[in-house]
Amino acid sequence: MGLNEATRAPGGAAQEPFAPDLSVRIGPLVLANPVGVASGTFGYGEEYAALLDLDTLGALYTKAVTVEPRAGNPAPRLAETPSGLLNSIGLANPGLEAFIRDKLPALRARRCAALVNVAGATVDDYVRVVEGIEAAGGVDGYELNVSCPNVKSGGMAFGTDPALVALVTESVRRATKRTLVVKLSPNVTDIRETARAAEGAGADAVSAINTLVGMAIDVKARRPRLAMKTGGLSGPAVKPVGVAAVYRISRAVKIPVIGLGGIMTAEDALEYLLAGADAVQVGTATFADPGAAFHVLEGIEAWMREHRVARVSDIKGLLEG
Numbered sequence: 001m002g003l004n005e006a007t008r009a010p011g012g013a014a015q016e017p018f019a020p021d022l023s024v025r026i027g028p029l030v031l032a033n034p035v036g037v038a039s040g041t042f043g044y045g046e047e048y049a050a051l052l053d054l055d056t057l058g059a060l061y062t063k064a065v066t067v068e069p070r071a072g073n074p075a076p077r078l079a080e081t082p083s084g085l086l087n088s089i090g091l092a093n094p095g096l097e098a099f100i101r102d103k104l105p106a107l108r109a110r111r112c113a114a115l116v117n118v119a120g121a122t123v124d125d126y127v128r129v130v131e132g133i134e135a136a137g138g139v140d141g142y143e144l145n146v147s148c149p150n151v152k153s154g155g156m157a158f159g160t161d162p163a164l165v166a167l168v169t170e171s172v173r174r175a176t177k178r179t180l181v182v183k184l185s186p187n188v189t190d191i192r193e194t195a196r197a198a199e200g201a202g203a204d205a206v207s208a209i210n211t212l213v214g215m216a217i218d219v220k221a222r223r224p225r226l227a228m229k230t231g232g233l234s235g236p237a238v239k240p241v242g243v244a245a246v247y248r249i250s251r252a253v254k255i256p257v258i259g260l261g262g263i264m265t266a267e268d269a270l271e272y273l274l275a276g277a278d279a280v281q282v283g284t285a286t287f288a289d290p291g292a293a294f295h296v297l298e299g300i301e302a303w304m305r306e307h308r309v310a311r312v313s314d315i316k317g318l319l320e321g
């Protein structure tokens, strides 16, 4: 179907003013718009709150929360590569108790949706974090990080095995009725298998992609540039991997797909939406420009006006070929 056939008002004539509907439903949650900021790149929101009006975003995905506080991995844990960023942060976070005490109240007061990114080394760890936050009043939703390449146990070990993805998803599903997103690893042969496992176990949505395992070496020093030697690659370099993942996942499951990986501009986000994403997240781009997610949102809205696309969910139907 051509763009104009899909979106023109009956009668054929373009009507003014045209106000696209940017809202997106993810499980029980309705996001005001499809643009969120990705876990680990926006803290818990407070660092940027003085600079930006976070409440205009669709969703804030927090930095990972684990049961115990984690100092993270030794430095250096960031290295720039051509068109990408390697990180081996290792889920540094204050732990569940301090999160509930120091971060949760401000998150709960936000008008934009707040989803807590949850990580752990065992299934029980994930359940304990979600149960703890639920007992403290809850948030809008949870994003299970079963895909971190930077921790020795848990993390990616979960995310590459469909049976473990199913187990952790169904265990957390029993602990909350709120929106549950499972964040998938691209470090697999066929990402559709873990997406189907998450869907079958009760996830409301999947997000893809987390970082790709990567390594960079300082040739002069003859040393790996990260203390952990390998890390997770993000940024523009990973976008084609993310777009292909979303394209394939969205044709394999019925639940919404949240696309991320290398989104720097609205056009990048539109690639994901055309590929089949229902919503997007902006990650590494925020380090270069704290306003990146806001520019992406403005650009998507402008594109929808220009092409007279009524709803965000209409965009995925507009991919030709």
Ligand SMILES: Cc1cc2nc3c(=O)[nH]c(=O)nc-3n(C[C@H](O)[C@H](O)[C@H](O)COP(=O)(O)O)c2cc1C
Residues within 6 Å of the ligand: 038, 039, 040, 041, 063, 064, 085, 087, 089, 091, 117, 145, 148, 183, 209, 210, 211, 233, 234, 235, 236, 238, 260, 261, 262, 263, 281, 282, 283, 284, 285
């Ligand atoms: C410094 C850094 C820290 C991250 N921390 C987390 C995290 O705690 N939990 C998580 O699920 N993903 C984490 N990620 C992955 C991002 O959320 C995202 O999936 C990935 O970077 C790809 O998107 P991007 O290219 O837009 O950054 C982190 C990424 C970076 C660069």
